[in-house]
Every structure is written in structure tokens, then in C-alpha cells.
Amino acid sequence: MTTSHVSHILELPLFLDRNANEPLHRQLVTQLREAILQGSISAGTRLPSTRSLALLLHVSRTVTIAAYDELFAEGYIEGRHGSGTYVVEDLSLLKRSPFPSPAGPPRWLRSVEPLLLPRPVVPREAINFRPGTPDMQFFPERTWRELWRQLGHAVPPNAYGEPAGLLELRVEVAAYLGRARGIACQAEDIIITSGATQAVNLIVQATLVPGDTVALEEPGYPLARYAFRASGLHIVPIPVDDDGLDVSQLTNGEAAPYLVYVTPSHQYPLGSRLSSVRRVALLQWAEANDSLVIEDDYDGEFRFHAPPLPALASMDRAGRVVYIGTFSKVLMPGLRVGYLVATAPLRERIARLKRVLDYHVTWPTQYMLAAMLRDGHLERHIRRMRLHYAEKRRQLAEIFAPVASWARLCGLEAGMHVSLALHPALDAYEIAREASARDVYVPTLDEYYTGTPDRNGLLLGYGALDAQQICTGAQTLVELINEHI
Amino acid sequence: MTTSHVSHILELPLFLDRNANEPLHRQLVTQLREAILQGSISAGTRLPSTRSLALLLHVSRTVTIAAYDELFAEGYIEGRHGSGTYVVEDLSLLKRSPFPSPAGPPRWLRSVEPLLLPRPVVPREAINFRPGTPDMQFFPERTWRELWRQLGHAVPPNAYGEPAGLLELRVEVAAYLGRARGIACQAEDIIITSGATQAVNLIVQATLVPGDTVALEEPGYPLARYAFRASGLHIVPIPVDDDGLDVSQLTNGEAAPYLVYVTPSHQYPLGSRLSSVRRVALLQWAEANDSLVIEDDYDGEFRFHAPPLPALASMDRAGRVVYIGTFSKVLMPGLRVGYLVATAPLRERIARLKRVLDYHVTWPTQYMLAAMLRDGHLERHIRRMRLHYAEKRRQLAEIFAPVASWARLCGLEAGMHVSLALHPALDAYEIAREASARDVYVPTLDEYYTGTPDRNGLLLGYGALDAQQICTGAQTLVELINEHI
Incomplete structure (x- = not known):
């Protein structure tokens, strides 16, 4: 030393x-x-x-x-x-000068402050129903370690990689999407991203200019909304019901939005699914208006009793859909890897943009994921997790059954979270506040709206919670509901 | 199966x-x-x-x-x-339908096409003098494998990470910058990025709005220029001489650029260094005009006989400098990890923006780099590489010595590339073209200009080339120069 x-x-x-x-x-x-x-x-x-x-x-x-x-x-x-x-060992008398900061607001802080997502500090021991985190308890540790060990013997590449991503991984993702989502794409149609969020940002930056109009599900995915806002886009919220996005409310002609962001497999946050009829209608609308549709299939792998519907991208014959997927929900959020499937010329443009923005996704992670996919490890893990998540959802349904007329689980049986519609007489915000005092953190639905919320409810992300936490957390909510009715 | x-x-x-x-x-x-x-x-x-x-x-x-x-x-x-x-096994009669593309240019491709960096397809066997790639021949393979093996036993994190980066890595980077570059910063001052390119993009997006004026070294780093262009900024090129950026040419008052991008340790591409006098002048200019300075220290670790100058960021007492570093040049380009050191409120804003853009850098890579830094592995590697690069540069100097009046190596003894100033009677473009016909790829200096080039020369990136390749490549160029004089 x-x-x-x-x-x-x-x-x-x-x-x-x-x-x-x-x-x-x-x-x-x-x-x-x-x-x-x-x-x-x-x-x-x-x-x-x-x-x-x-x-x-x-x-x-x-x-x-x-x-x-x-x-x-x-x-x-x-x-x-x-x-x-x-x-000398004792420098206690000498004060380290702090890293300097400009006095007052500097002239060069010109851009609009990026919006701060509401995210309360949640104590570690608390039960946190915030959605979006998968269950790492069943992480395929042995497989991961074995692949990791093998990769340790690989010679690291001597150069920068492809902006579109490692060819081996793109080949595997294309094959996986063919098998699992019916999308007949090739490696060349795929761009590896650092998650779904980057995919949305890349698509927006590669296509639109500030002031352009985009349509977003209402309620919808907050990070998509922030991405649109950060790019100066004009957001038109489109209502969602039990059949997903109300396609009939999309305007036509000159006023048609350039882009529509949808979550067809499992609407975020309500959990409904875009019906077959609406899928066809959305594709027809996109083709008639020459608009682009972003299909975010963030946790489409997890559906329990609902039969799968084909991905929008697999039905698209006019090159109007760009498909987004992520490994964050099916494997590990900290990996930061996702992908998009886009038609030429969009994918070529995105690859160029990616080179200028951050070049490419890190080498070791791309290799690990290619290996996870190659021998079916990821799909086996997905099938296992499907059972676990289904069981968690069943457990939740059971606990809320006694208060069904006051609090109703919504959406189809899918994903890692569920929305809980509350009776108009109940104040979602008040229940969330009181739950938090009992160390149960639960987001209210209104956080997911661009405009004025038309629903009263809570969101229950059960992905990362174990059976005991789900039981305690849900029962706390049931108690609170009983106290309020 | x-x-x-x-x-x-x-x-x-x-x-x-x-x-x-x-x-x-x-x-x-x-x-x-x-x-x-x-x-x-x-x-x-x-x-x-x-x-x-x-x-x-x-x-x-x-x-x-x-x-x-x-x-x-x-x-x-x-x-x-x-x-x-x-x-059936033989599906040769059935044609797989191609992934659909829209006919004609779609309405939603609104934004300006991201600029395509000139990058010729170089055959694998060719000698490629394009700068920016480190030597992986001396990669610390044993250390890497051992740390990799250890990390294989770590339990992957159960959640998304910090947008600013893994605390362990930020602690190590802060300590490293203190030791190696004299920057007295703390972990909280640091944001881990996926490389220097993302750092530039984050800074620009967190601060400026389209139409704002920025100053860039002329000639300068193309990826910075593309990042500025992609953000709709107005670029003012500022000439560079043997003392680096000509600070006196920066305008003052209302017309002062909001941001100046500089490479003080080793000017990209000319290889000169920002003198002490100009460093002080640049900081005074920035404070007087309340402008922001990006100090890109992309390969500042590699200097051979030149004594180090303090980083601009270490001299800054007014919080006007944001410092950028990368692991791409000192370890491996495919890792895609870099960092920036910024004063509050800039770093807080960048962390928020990063969360919305791509969240954070992948978990395994951050852990690996923290381990590489912790026990001094990275610094030992840097010291070893410094000797190797110095020897390569010496070799180049020796080969070009006989044609010194026609082709002069420029810049101080540093980095992994050198610029070769050519006599006005020689046509750099023609020499590069003829070299390429002999399987030696060498970029011309004019690629690095925003405006009209004021120099005639070539760029010789020797980082990734071995002694034999350097010898063959440089001698080919010397032969061509002799044929043209």
C-alpha cells in the first residue's frame, strides 16, 4: 500500500x-x-x-x-x-474546501428544469407498492453465475461496438420476439438501448421537433410524459377504458398527432388491454394519417389467464409501429438494457443518433443477455416468474374481495402491478397518507395523469413484494378502507 | 432442446x-x-x-x-x-415476409437527420490511424478476470440504481481525481455517465436552449460539434494554436457564448496544451461573463515528458467549470462509462435529466470499475500504458524525422494520437486517398473543422496499433510524401 x-x-x-x-x-x-x-x-x-x-x-x-x-x-x-x-495523520484542524458553486442562478442555466418525478423517500423496512420493480428473489442466480464465469474468459473487444448493439444479442432478441410475440423481425431491425426510457427518448429525438403534437394514454406512463415534455412536444391525453386507449378520440387529418404512445399488452397504469378491434382501428388510423405508433410492451411477458393477443408490431403491414421491450422487468432493473424494433428509415436514423448521444450499450451486459436468451434461460425464468406473479395477484384479489364494493382490482390478469379503483366516497390521497403513517407506501392514480384525473384509485405494484408483505400491506389498506366507509 | x-x-x-x-x-x-x-x-x-x-x-x-x-x-x-x-424442415419454397417499411418519406420524420460522422469501412487487416481507440493488447486481463470472478458472487441489486451512479464508484472516482488531477471533489459532485459523449449531451440538454451560442475549439472534437448541432445550438469556432484555445478571441458581454468546450490537457485533435496563462484567462473570462466551461480531459492521463498542469476544474473558484473524464481511453472503449464533475445546481439538474433519459449506467460495469479503482489497478494500468504510448510516439517521431521539413509531428508528447502538419505543397486529401489504396487508413485534419480548415495535415491515432503496424503505416506515408515532393 x-x-x-x-x-x-x-x-x-x-x-x-x-x-x-x-x-x-x-x-x-x-x-x-x-x-x-x-x-x-x-x-x-x-x-x-x-x-x-x-x-x-x-x-x-x-x-x-x-x-x-x-x-x-x-x-x-x-x-x-x-x-x-x-x-500528518491529524488534519482535523485543516478544513477541506468545498467544491465551488456559482453564487446566484447562473446565466447558462437556460433550459427548463427537467421535471422531478414525485418519488418519496421510503424507509427500507416499509412495504412499498410503487410499481415497476421485478422480484429478484427468484433471480436465476446459478445460471447467471455460470454465464458470468464463462464471460470472464472472453477477450474484451478491442474497439467501440455497433451503435445498434451487439449482433449476437440482436439475433437472439429477434428470435425471441418471433417466438414470444409473433413479431417476424431480423437482427437488423433491432436496436439495443439502455432500457425502454432511452428507447422512447431516441424515437422522439430522431423524429419530432419541439411543438409537434403527440398523443399519450390518460392515465399513462409518467416517464413517457416527461420525455415528451423534455423534448418540447405538445401532449394530447387520450382516455383509456377497459379496452385500452379510446382510438376513436384520436383526431384526423392536419390535427392528427405525429406520434401515439400506447401500452397495448397491459395498459400502464390501469392494467387493461387494447382490444383486437381497437388494435386494428389504431393501425388503420396510423396508416390513414401517416402517424407513428410506439408500442411499449414493458411487461407483456407476464399474463396469467388471459390469452395473448398479437403485438401491434406483428399486425402492422405499413411500417407505422415501433416496438419497445425491456429486460428490466423480466430479469433485473439495474442492468439497463432494452430494445426497439423499427422499420427503415427510422432505425437507421436512431442508430446514427445513438452513436452521437452515447454510442452503444456496454459490452459485458450485452454479452450476458445474449447468453441468457440463447439457451432459453430467460424464457424459462419468465415462465417461472409468471407463476409467481399470478400467485401474488391472486393473493391480492383474495384480500380485497371482502371490500369489493368499495375497492375493485382493475385490469386483466397480467403484469406486476394492479390498479385499485376506489368508490367515489373514499379519498385515495387520504388513504395513501394514512397508509404511509403505517409504513405502507402506495401511489395514488392521479400521479399518472397529464390532465385532471377522472378516476379515484391507488396503484399496487406487487412485483418485488413477498407474500407476507403483500398480505400485511393489503390488509392495512383494507382496514383503512373499512375505517373510512 | x-x-x-x-x-x-x-x-x-x-x-x-x-x-x-x-x-x-x-x-x-x-x-x-x-x-x-x-x-x-x-x-x-x-x-x-x-x-x-x-x-x-x-x-x-x-x-x-x-x-x-x-x-x-x-x-x-x-x-x-x-x-x-x-x-417441415424444408421451408425453402415459403418466403419470409420482410419487416414492413413505409412507402415514401413518412410525415413523422420531422427532425433534422442526425449527422452521419464520416467513418469509412476499414478492412480488418488494414492499418487504421483513426484516433480514439486504446491499446487492448496490454489490457490487465488477470486483474479483470479476478475482479469479474468476485463480482459473480455478488447479489445483483433488487432495484433501479441512483441516476448519479453507484456511490462506491463515485467515491473512487473522486479520490482518483484528487490524486491524479488535483481536483478536490467529493462523491456527491460526481455523475457517472455512459462515456464522455453522453456527458456532453447531458450538460447541453440540462443548460441550453436551441439558438444559444456555444464556442468550440477549431479544429475540435467532432462528437461535441454533433452534440451541439443536434441540440440546435449556434457554434462559434475559436482558433487553436500551440498554446491551445486562443482565449482572447472569445467575445464578451451580451455576445459571450453561454458555454465553451475545451480539451486543455491534450487538444483534440492538434495535441497542444492550454497554457497556464490561458487557463487563468479562460477562468477569468468565464467568471466575468458568467459562462460555463466544459473541460474534456479525454486522455489527460497520458503525457510522457511534459509535466502535468493542474486541471482547469482544480483552479476554478467560481463554479464555472464542469469536468469530463472517461474510462474508454484508459481501460476499454466497449465499457461505455465516463463521469462528470459539476457544481450544484448543475449536477442536480443533470441527475434529474439522466433519470428521465436513461436512468443510470448498468450495474455490473459500475461495480467492476469501482473495484478496478479501489486497489489501484486502474492507475497501475495507466502508468504501464503511458510507457507503451510514449514508445509508440517515439517510434512515429523517428520514422517521420527524415521528412521533417515536409511533415511535422505537432503537439506535446501526450495522448494516443498525434497530428501531422503537412507542407502547403502537399495535398493531405490526396495522400490519404493513396494511402488507403495501400491499406493504410488515415483521417485528414479538415474532418475536425467547423469552418474552413486553416491547416493542411493528417491525424495519426497510434493507440491501438502495434509497433509493426505503426512502422509499416508510417513508412507508407513517408514514401507517399517522398513521391509527392
């Missing part, structure tokens, strides 16, 4: 100006003192010998000796017999 | 509409036929038994038997004695 400390300080930028009026040893003292004060050289660090520092700085040894003498006199450094010079 | 094929097809979305006029078995035939034609079910796949398919679809077995009979008659499927029903 001592050697490493010595060499660390050799990395410190010390610059002696031979033309300055200040003597060289004084310049050295000032810079070393500042480095110690700022914490760039930490307490107890071994300094290089006066000889090696002199060699390094191309100065005579008298300069470094004079500098060390002065620092010694000032109490910054100390000598240990036979083992060199060290920064 | 057979079992896995069977279950794969169960994933296929098959939807039978009981209210339709078309009989159920016909609906099933149509959907299976389409899936086979489109390749969603591939040749040779084993289909589920008529019994299990009937159970799955909640139909009577007569429906599935009728459907299979019909597909059998049409030649799509075949039975193998005692082992079930398979899609």
Missing part, C-alpha cells in the same frame, strides 16, 4: 514556473499545501523522497529539500524514522 | 375469437400458417400435441386436430412416428 501511495502522489499535477518571480521551492510549498488542504493528498500519505521528487520535477534537490523543510515547519508533514516523509 | 421448442411455441400469441364467423379451427390454421411463413415458428420446430394445444387455448380437441390436419394437407407440418408433430 505504501508503494502505491508514493506513486499516487507522483500523479499529482505539480507545475513549477521557472520564469515566475516566486522561488521554485515556494511554488512547490504552495501547491503541496493546497493539495493537502483540499484533500487531494490525504492524511498519512507517504510523500516521495526529495531525490525522486527533484528528478520528477527536473529541479535540483535543494528545491525539494527546502520545500519539505518548510512544510515540516508548518506542521503539514512529518518524518518517520527510516521510512520517509508522510502527510 | 425438444422440450424447449415445444414450450417456445406455447409463447406464440394465438387468439381465437368465438364470436367471429370464421370457424375456430380455420382461425388457428391461419395464425399458425402465418407464424410459419413469417418465421415466428422456424423450420423443424416441434409443435405441441393437439391435446395440450386444446387445453392451452380452451377449445375442444376436435378444433386442434382439424387445424393440424389442414396444415398437414397444405404441407406445412409433418408427423414423425412416435415423436409428435413438426414444422
Whole structure:
């Protein structure tokens, strides 16, 4: 460790100006003192010998000796017999200067503040019903470790990768989408992204300009709304009912939105599904108005008793649908990998944009996911998780059954969250507030609206909760409902 | 494998509409036929038994038997004695329908086409002098594998990470920047990004609005230029000489650019360094005009005989500098991890924006880099690479020495590339063209200009080339120069 400390300080930028009026040893003292004060050289660090520092700085040894003498006199450094010079251990008197901040609002903070998503700080022990997090308890740890071990022997690539993503992974994703979602695409149709959120942002940036109109489900996915807002787009909220987006409310002709964002498999947040009739109507509308449809299939893998409907993208014959998927819900949120399937010329444009924005998704993660898909590991995991999530949903339904006339679980049997419609006499916000006081965190539906909410309800993300947490959390809510009726 | 094929097809979305006029078995035939034609079910796949398919679809077995009979008659499927029903192996007669594309330019492709960086397709065997790729030949493979093995035992996180990045990694980066670059920052001042490019994009999006003026080194980093253009900014190119950016050419007052992008340690592409005097002048200019300075220290770790100068960020007392670093040059380009150091309120704004854009950098990579930094592995690697790059640069200098009056290596001894100033009588473009015919790829300096080039030269990225390649490549260029004088 001592050697490493010595060499660390050799990395410190010390610059002696031979033309300055200040003597060289004084310049050295000032810079070393500042480095110690700022914490760039930490307490107890071994300094290089006066000889090696002199060699390094191309100065005579008298300069470094004079500098060390002065620092010694000032109490910054100390000598240990036979083992060199060290920064003193007790720097408690010296205050580290904070990283500077401009005084007042700077002129260059010109853009609109990116919106802060409402996200309360939830204590670790609390039961948190916020949706979006999968269950890692059943994470395929053995498979993951084995693949991880194998990848450790791979030679890392010697260059930047493809902006569109690793070919091996794109091949596997295309095959997976063919098998699982009926989308007949090839590796070349796919772009690997760092999640569904980046996919939405890439699509928007590759196509629209500020002021353009886009349609969003109401209620809908907040991150899509923020992405649209951050790009200066005009959002038209379109109501959702038990059959998904009310396609008939999309305007036509000149006023038709350029883009519609939908979650057909499992509407976010209400949990309904876009009906077959509306799927056909949406595709016809898109073709008639030459508009683009983003199909976000964020947790479409998880449906329990409902038979699957074909993905919109698989029904699209006019190249108007761009399909988004993610590995965050089916494997691990911290991986940050998703994908999109787009027709040319959109995908070419997105690949170019991605190169300029962040180049490509990190190499090891792409390899790991390709391996997870290749031998069916991911699909086996999905099938297992489907059973677990179905059981959790069943459990929730059972607990809320006694108060069914006051609180009704909505949406089809799918996904990792469910919405709970409350009787108009109940105040969702008040129930959430009181639940929070009992360490049960539950978001209210109104967070998911662009405009004025037309529903009174709560959202119950059960993905990451275990049976005990679901039971305790849901029963707390049932008690609160009983107290309020 | 057979079992896995069977279950794969169960994933296929098959939807039978009981209210339709078309009989159920016909609906099933149509959907299976389409899936086979489109390749969603591939040749040779084993289909589920008529019994299990009937159970799955909640139909009577007569429906599935009728459907299979019909597909059998049409030649799509075949039975193998005692082992079930398979899609025929020879589907050569059936053409897979291509993924659809809209006819003509779609209405929704509104935004300006992201600029395509000039990047020729270079054959694998060719010698490619394009800068920006590090030498992976000396990659610390053993250390990497050992850390990788250790990480394989870590339990993956159960949730999304911090948008600003993993705390462990930010702590290590802050300590590293203190030791290596004299920047006294804390973990909280740092945001982990997917590389320097994303850092530039985040800063621009968090601060400026379209039409704002920014200053860029001329010649300068193309990806910064594209990032500014993609955000609709107005670029003012500022000339560079042997002392780096000519700070005196920055306008003041109302007309002062909101942001200046500089590469002080090793100007990209010319290789000069921003002098001490100009560093002070740039900071004074930024404070007087309340402008923001992006300090991109992309390969500042590699300097050979030149003594280090303090980072601009370490001299900044007014919170006007945002510092950018990357692991792409010091470790591996495919990792896609970098960082920025910014003062509040900029870093808070960037963290919020990052959450909406792509959330955070992938978990495994952040962990790996934290481990690489923690025990000094990365810094040991950097010191080793410094020797290798210095030797490569020395080699280049030796080869070009005989033609010094016609081709002069520019910039200080640093980095992984060098610029080669050519005598005005030589045509850089013509030399690059002829070199390419001899399988030596070398970019011309004019690619790096926003406006009209004021220099005639080539760029020689030697990072990823070995001694033999450098020798052959440089000698080819010397031969060409001799042929042209």
C-alpha cells in the first residue's frame, strides 16, 4: 500500500514556473499545501523522497529539500524514522474546501428544469407498492453465475461496438420476439438501448421537433410524459377504458398527432388491454394519417389467464409501429438494457443518433443477455416468474374481495402491478397518507395523469413484494378502507 | 432442446375469437400458417400435441386436430412416428415476409437527420490511424478476470440504481481525481455517465436552449460539434494554436457564448496544451461573463515528458467549470462509462435529466470499475500504458524525422494520437486517398473543422496499433510524401 501511495502522489499535477518571480521551492510549498488542504493528498500519505521528487520535477534537490523543510515547519508533514516523509495523520484542524458553486442562478442555466418525478423517500423496512420493480428473489442466480464465469474468459473487444448493439444479442432478441410475440423481425431491425426510457427518448429525438403534437394514454406512463415534455412536444391525453386507449378520440387529418404512445399488452397504469378491434382501428388510423405508433410492451411477458393477443408490431403491414421491450422487468432493473424494433428509415436514423448521444450499450451486459436468451434461460425464468406473479395477484384479489364494493382490482390478469379503483366516497390521497403513517407506501392514480384525473384509485405494484408483505400491506389498506366507509 | 421448442411455441400469441364467423379451427390454421411463413415458428420446430394445444387455448380437441390436419394437407407440418408433430424442415419454397417499411418519406420524420460522422469501412487487416481507440493488447486481463470472478458472487441489486451512479464508484472516482488531477471533489459532485459523449449531451440538454451560442475549439472534437448541432445550438469556432484555445478571441458581454468546450490537457485533435496563462484567462473570462466551461480531459492521463498542469476544474473558484473524464481511453472503449464533475445546481439538474433519459449506467460495469479503482489497478494500468504510448510516439517521431521539413509531428508528447502538419505543397486529401489504396487508413485534419480548415495535415491515432503496424503505416506515408515532393 505504501508503494502505491508514493506513486499516487507522483500523479499529482505539480507545475513549477521557472520564469515566475516566486522561488521554485515556494511554488512547490504552495501547491503541496493546497493539495493537502483540499484533500487531494490525504492524511498519512507517504510523500516521495526529495531525490525522486527533484528528478520528477527536473529541479535540483535543494528545491525539494527546502520545500519539505518548510512544510515540516508548518506542521503539514512529518518524518518517520527510516521510512520517509508522510502527510500528518491529524488534519482535523485543516478544513477541506468545498467544491465551488456559482453564487446566484447562473446565466447558462437556460433550459427548463427537467421535471422531478414525485418519488418519496421510503424507509427500507416499509412495504412499498410503487410499481415497476421485478422480484429478484427468484433471480436465476446459478445460471447467471455460470454465464458470468464463462464471460470472464472472453477477450474484451478491442474497439467501440455497433451503435445498434451487439449482433449476437440482436439475433437472439429477434428470435425471441418471433417466438414470444409473433413479431417476424431480423437482427437488423433491432436496436439495443439502455432500457425502454432511452428507447422512447431516441424515437422522439430522431423524429419530432419541439411543438409537434403527440398523443399519450390518460392515465399513462409518467416517464413517457416527461420525455415528451423534455423534448418540447405538445401532449394530447387520450382516455383509456377497459379496452385500452379510446382510438376513436384520436383526431384526423392536419390535427392528427405525429406520434401515439400506447401500452397495448397491459395498459400502464390501469392494467387493461387494447382490444383486437381497437388494435386494428389504431393501425388503420396510423396508416390513414401517416402517424407513428410506439408500442411499449414493458411487461407483456407476464399474463396469467388471459390469452395473448398479437403485438401491434406483428399486425402492422405499413411500417407505422415501433416496438419497445425491456429486460428490466423480466430479469433485473439495474442492468439497463432494452430494445426497439423499427422499420427503415427510422432505425437507421436512431442508430446514427445513438452513436452521437452515447454510442452503444456496454459490452459485458450485452454479452450476458445474449447468453441468457440463447439457451432459453430467460424464457424459462419468465415462465417461472409468471407463476409467481399470478400467485401474488391472486393473493391480492383474495384480500380485497371482502371490500369489493368499495375497492375493485382493475385490469386483466397480467403484469406486476394492479390498479385499485376506489368508490367515489373514499379519498385515495387520504388513504395513501394514512397508509404511509403505517409504513405502507402506495401511489395514488392521479400521479399518472397529464390532465385532471377522472378516476379515484391507488396503484399496487406487487412485483418485488413477498407474500407476507403483500398480505400485511393489503390488509392495512383494507382496514383503512373499512375505517373510512 | 425438444422440450424447449415445444414450450417456445406455447409463447406464440394465438387468439381465437368465438364470436367471429370464421370457424375456430380455420382461425388457428391461419395464425399458425402465418407464424410459419413469417418465421415466428422456424423450420423443424416441434409443435405441441393437439391435446395440450386444446387445453392451452380452451377449445375442444376436435378444433386442434382439424387445424393440424389442414396444415398437414397444405404441407406445412409433418408427423414423425412416435415423436409428435413438426414444422417441415424444408421451408425453402415459403418466403419470409420482410419487416414492413413505409412507402415514401413518412410525415413523422420531422427532425433534422442526425449527422452521419464520416467513418469509412476499414478492412480488418488494414492499418487504421483513426484516433480514439486504446491499446487492448496490454489490457490487465488477470486483474479483470479476478475482479469479474468476485463480482459473480455478488447479489445483483433488487432495484433501479441512483441516476448519479453507484456511490462506491463515485467515491473512487473522486479520490482518483484528487490524486491524479488535483481536483478536490467529493462523491456527491460526481455523475457517472455512459462515456464522455453522453456527458456532453447531458450538460447541453440540462443548460441550453436551441439558438444559444456555444464556442468550440477549431479544429475540435467532432462528437461535441454533433452534440451541439443536434441540440440546435449556434457554434462559434475559436482558433487553436500551440498554446491551445486562443482565449482572447472569445467575445464578451451580451455576445459571450453561454458555454465553451475545451480539451486543455491534450487538444483534440492538434495535441497542444492550454497554457497556464490561458487557463487563468479562460477562468477569468468565464467568471466575468458568467459562462460555463466544459473541460474534456479525454486522455489527460497520458503525457510522457511534459509535466502535468493542474486541471482547469482544480483552479476554478467560481463554479464555472464542469469536468469530463472517461474510462474508454484508459481501460476499454466497449465499457461505455465516463463521469462528470459539476457544481450544484448543475449536477442536480443533470441527475434529474439522466433519470428521465436513461436512468443510470448498468450495474455490473459500475461495480467492476469501482473495484478496478479501489486497489489501484486502474492507475497501475495507466502508468504501464503511458510507457507503451510514449514508445509508440517515439517510434512515429523517428520514422517521420527524415521528412521533417515536409511533415511535422505537432503537439506535446501526450495522448494516443498525434497530428501531422503537412507542407502547403502537399495535398493531405490526396495522400490519404493513396494511402488507403495501400491499406493504410488515415483521417485528414479538415474532418475536425467547423469552418474552413486553416491547416493542411493528417491525424495519426497510434493507440491501438502495434509497433509493426505503426512502422509499416508510417513508412507508407513517408514514401507517399517522398513521391509527392
